Amino acid sequence: EAGVVQSPRYKIIEKKQPVAFWCNPISGHNTLYWYLQNLGQGPELLIRYENEEAVDDSQLPKDRFSAERLKGVDSTLKIQPAELGDSAVYLCASSLEQGQTQYFGPGTRLLVL
Amino acid sequence: EDQVTQSPEALRLQEGESSSLNCSYTVSGLRGLFWYRQDPGKGPEFLFTLYSAGEEKEKERLKATLTKKESFLHITAPKPEDSATYLCAVTLGYNTDKLIFGTGTRLQVFP
Numbered sequence: 192e193a194g195v196v197q198s199p200r201y202k203i204i205e206k207k208q209p210v211a212f213w214c215n216p217i218s219g220h221n222t223l224y225w226y227l228q229n230l231g232q233g234p235e236l237l238i239r240y241e242n243e244e245a246v247d248d249s250q251l252p253k254d255r256f257s258a259e260r261l262k263g264v265d266s267t268l269k270i271q272p273a274e275l276g277d278s279a280v281y282l283c284a285s286s287l288e289q290g291q292t293q294y295f296g297p298g299t300r301l302l303v304l
Numbered sequence: 305e306d307q308v309t310q311s312p313e314a315l316r317l318q319e320g321e322s323s324s325l326n327c328s329y330t331v332s333g334l335r336g337l338f339w340y341r342q343d344p345g346k347g348p349e350f351l352f353t354l355y356s357a358g359e360e361k362e363k364e365r366l367k368a369t370l371t372k373k374e375s376f377l378h379i380t381a382p383k384p385e386d387s388a389t390y391l392c393a394v395t396l397g398y399n400t401d402k403l404i405f406g407t408g409t410r411l412q413v414f415p
Binding site for chain 1 (some may be wrong): 308335338340344347348349350353391393395401402403405406407408412
């Protein structure tokens with residue numbers, strides 16, 4: 192069974208530039224999550240989707256971050272404009288249903304110069 | 305404030321030297337406790353879920369246990385391939401979907 196797929200795996204951009212990350216969850220998983228992981232820290236939830244609906248986006252910095260999950264499958268997380276402090280690993284995870292075990296993708300490593 | 309604390313931050317073991325990692329939590333209404341393994345440059349890999357005090361789960365050289373205040377990940381006769389960061393996370397009764405992670409324990413096993 193294929194796991195969670197993320198792309199790109201690495202991204203280097205200059206500050207103030209836009210950037211987008213893509214996630215394809217495990218087939219059949221209705222719940223999708225985006226996490227942010229800083230170096231030496233555990234992941235922190237940014238946003239959670241139930242199918243195509245964002246049901247928890249309280250930790251998403253809405254002034255520069257946006258996300259969408261069209262048709263309830265793939266998801267895109269966008270930052271515009273990027274700041275130096277956004278350099279981190281962006282992880283996508285999915286679960287079969289709400290409250291079930293979350294399975295993580297490999298992450299996208301973002302470096303903002 | 306709901307909090308998860310892992311100790312030690314880093315652990316160096318000789319191959320075959322058994323040890324334990326600790327995850328303590330101060331939360332209101334624990335729903336589940338999760339252990340993940342994370343290798344450098346990769347996402348967290350699910351290991352175990354524990355739901356109630358006294359519960360134990362095993363997988364190869366790893367054994368996870370849960371009490372009312374903490375969880376232990378016991379590593380028996382570790383091998384170099386067990387080297388990784390081990391992350392503990394909890395979900396709460398009032399929000400079963402939000403994983404609250406600790407900062408992890410970096411384990412290095414030397415041959």
